[in-house]
Amino acid sequence: MLHKNDQEDFGIIVILWKQVTVKEDGKVPLEPFLTAAKEVLRVVDAFGSGFRIVKNDIAGNIKKLYRANHSIQAETLQELVIAEDSPDGLATIALLWLKRAFQFIASFLRRLVVTNKSLEQCVTEAYYCTLRPCHSVVIQKVFWAGVKLAPSRERFYRKLHPDQGIAKSKIEEFLIELHDPLCSIVQFFLQRELENECLGDEVYEKVDSKEWLKVPCEDENF
Template sequence: MPPRTAIPVGQTWFDVHKTHFSDVPVSADQHVSTTEFLAATEATITIFDLLGSPVFAPIKHDMAFNIERVRTRQIQTSHPSSTLQHLVKDELVTQNHSATMGLTWLIRGLDFLAHALRSDLTQNKDVPVTERYPKRELRESFRDSYKVTLSPYHTVVIRPIFRAAMSAAPRRKDLFIRLSGQGTDPGTTVKAMESWLTGLEVIVTILKGFLASDEVQACVPEGMQ
């Protein structure tokens, strides 16, 4: 079981984040701030350390790699990269696609996580997180989420690795224990997840729509679509 010492007594994994997705500035025209998005995403990928199996390491590594692709572009072109939409448009003009591809895969990964956790909260509504036999175990939510969010974009070589990770997901009650500091009320962790997840879903929806827009799709190679 992963150590819980990093989570203070009475708090949750969500409390140790300096930046939540709900903290990411979004302008009136739906532009998403790059710096805060990357900070929230970087905090998010630490959840894979709590899932208790080394098979999740490739997922975390892949997302960390794509965070750096976006950050590298931001550092190189700080002014036009203040929002993710500006960053992508500025990059595509140069016919470069590294950060755009990185953001595309980050959103797919975040969508996968959001879909899985939302499914758990919905399917197990009113089921205590300490329940040994919930209506639906976490691995089922992860499998279903993988099918609709990541699997369509993975090759036949990659899919077995990710499917193995889904099967290695911890039991629901164990994940909530790992998301909680010593002495934390389980109900507090559920509420914290709900709030965090709502913020994540807002950002994912905005950026999925942008990346799927004709303006972006007309400029990216077919393999990225």
């Protein structure tokens, strides 16, 4: 049972991601993952219209995964991709891009909570090490145009929760809960050679999620 406050603020994301329990074999339960994934759109909304391209991508790929699983009825994301058995299949491509979007969001939010950098710089650094290598020049231009609309750190936090301290702590909780499912999906794509490399930062290593959150980001190129 969700309390009213949990339904109205960022807290519901943490609650739902706590229910995404990675199995012993590393597989990620499909239904809990997609339910939690839809709530991540709250984070994207807090950025404003500049993240519309990311929001549409996430929402569209969640719908594609539901559609792909309609006939297969897989219990985990990995089982769905394996059953589809095609590198160009609907589920495979949808999960690939959903994974990439979450890599970007995780990288961005991590920088936000462990550094004092501006929100725009956190977004820029995260984009360079996640989505940028996967985007065409046209899409990159659209993204950079959106970055110019970035709100301040304070305004971003307030959109997630009226209390900035609570907003930051909820983001940290979310990142901790997201860590294991995201790492499992990243490793799955690498092991099946569905992606040659996973560009990004420390989020993709299977380390203790709380320890990972404490390690400061160092970006020599920025």
